[in-house]
Amino acid sequence: MFHVKPWLHTDGPVSCGHARPRRASSSTRHESAPGRRELHEDRAELRPPGSQRQQLREATISATDRLILALDVPTASEARETVDALADTVSFYKIGLELFLSGGYFELADWLRSKDKRVFADLKLFDVPQTVGSAVRQLRTRDVDFVTVHGNDAILRAACDAAAGDLGILAVTVLTSLDRADMEDLGFEADVGDVVLSRARRAESIGCAGVISSGHEAARVRSAVSPPFRIVVPGIRAAVEAGTDDQKRTVDVESAFEAGADYIVMGRPIRNAPDPARAAASVQERIAAWFRQADDDRKHGDKAP
Numbered sequence: 505m506f507h508v509k510p511w512l513h514t515d516g517p518v519s520c521g522h523a524r525p526r527r528a529s530s531s532t533r534h535e536s537a538p539g540r541r542e543l544h545e546d547r548a549e550l551r552p553p554g555s556q557r558q559q560l561r562e563a564t565i566s567a568t569d570r571l572i573l574a575l576d577v578p579t580a581s582e583a584r585e586t587v588d589a590l591a592d593t594v595s596f597y598k599i600g601l602e603l604f605l606s607g608g609y610f611e612l613a614d615w616l617r618s619k620d621k622r623v624f625a626d627l628k629l630f631d632v633p634q635t636v637g638s639a640v641r642q643l644r645t646r647d648v649d650f651v652t653v654h655g656n657d658a659i660l661r662a663a664c665d666a667a668a669g670d671l672g673i674l675a676v677t678v679l680t681s682l683d684r685a686d687m688e689d690l691g692f693e694a695d696v697g698d699v700v701l702s703r704a705r706r707a708e709s710i711g712c713a714g715v716i717s718s719g720h721e722a723a724r725v726r727s728a729v730s731p732p733f734r735i736v737v738p739g740i741r742a743a744v745e746a747g748t749d750d751q752k753r754t755v756d757v758e759s760a761f762e763a764g765a766d767y768i769v770m771g772r773p774i775r776n777a778p779d780p781a782r783a784a785a786s787v788q789e790r791i792a793a794w795f796r797q798a799d800d801d802r803k804h805g806d807k808a809p
Contacts (some may be wrong), residue, residue, distance in 0.1 A: 565766060570596075572769060573590065587619065590780055613625070629659075654779060675703060703715065707728070723762075
C-alpha cells in the first residue's frame with residue numbers, strides 16, 4: 505500500500521511528484537518554448553510574498569521529516585542497524601549508490617516503509633532520456649518519495665513524464681563536493697551560484713518536485729521558485745566541522761533553513777557520533793527551535809503596523 509506523499513497536492517494537475525499551479529497555455533509549453541524572461545515573469549506572478557510564502561513552505565512537511573539521514577554505509581544489514589539505533593529520532597532516510605551496489609537495496613526500501621519511514625532514493629540517474637525514463641518507471645513500482653536525476657532538460661523531462669505524479673524528481677544542480685576551481689576544471693566558466701540558479705529554474709519549469717542545492721545557493725533558489733518547489737540541502741555540518749571532509753560548500757542546520765531549505769541531509773555527523781540517537785535528537789530540536797522562532801517572527805511581523 506502506498507503512503508500518501510506529503511508533497512502531493514490535489515488542487516491541480518500533477519507533474520513529476522507535485523501539483524503545479526495552473527497556467528495559461530501550459531499544454532503547449534514544450535512545443536513553443538517562451539523566452540527565458542517570459543518564464544521568469546510567469547513564475548514571479550505566481551509567487552506569494554512574505555509570510556505567506558513561509559506558510560506555504562511549511563504547510564505540508566512534518567517537523568521530523570525535515571531531517572533526512574544519509575544511510576551511506578556498506579551493507580543493508582548495517583543500514584538496518586543504524587535505523588534501529590536511531591529509533592524515532594529520524595523518520596526520513598536517503599539510500600544511495602553504495603547500498604544500491606551492495607545488494608538488497610529495494611528490500612531495504614521496503615523494510616524502511618514497513619517501519620513507517622520515508623525513503624529518498626539518491627541514485628543520481630544520468631543517461632539518455634529514454635533510459636532514464638524507463639528507470640523511473642521501474643522505480644515507480646516502489647513506495648519511494650524522491651529520486652535524484654542528473655542531466656539536461658530532455659533527461660529531466662523524461663524522468664518527470666515517467667514519474668507521473670507517483671514519485672518526486674529532484675534535479676541535481678551542482679554537487680556540494682565541487683567548488684569554483686572544480687567547475688573550471690570541468691569546463692564551466694560560470695559562477696557556481698549562477699549554474700545552480702539556472703538549473704533550478706529549468707527544473708521547476710519542467711515540473712520537478714525540487715532540487716538538490718547547497719546552502720550557499722539555497723537563498724537565491726528560494727527567491728526564484730514557488731513554495732511547493734522543494735529545496736533539499738546536503739552537506740550539513742556543525743560550523744566547527746566545515747572543511748574537514750570531501751564536502752566543500754557546507755552550512756550548519758540553522759543557516760540551511762534560514763536560506764530556504766525544506767529538507768536537510770546529514771550523514772556522518774550523526775552516524776559517527778558517540779551516541780547517534782542523541783545527535784539526531786539534538787538536530788531535530790535545533791530544527792524545531794528554528795521554525796518556532798520563524799513562526800514567532802512571522803506573527804509579530806503580521807501584527808506590525
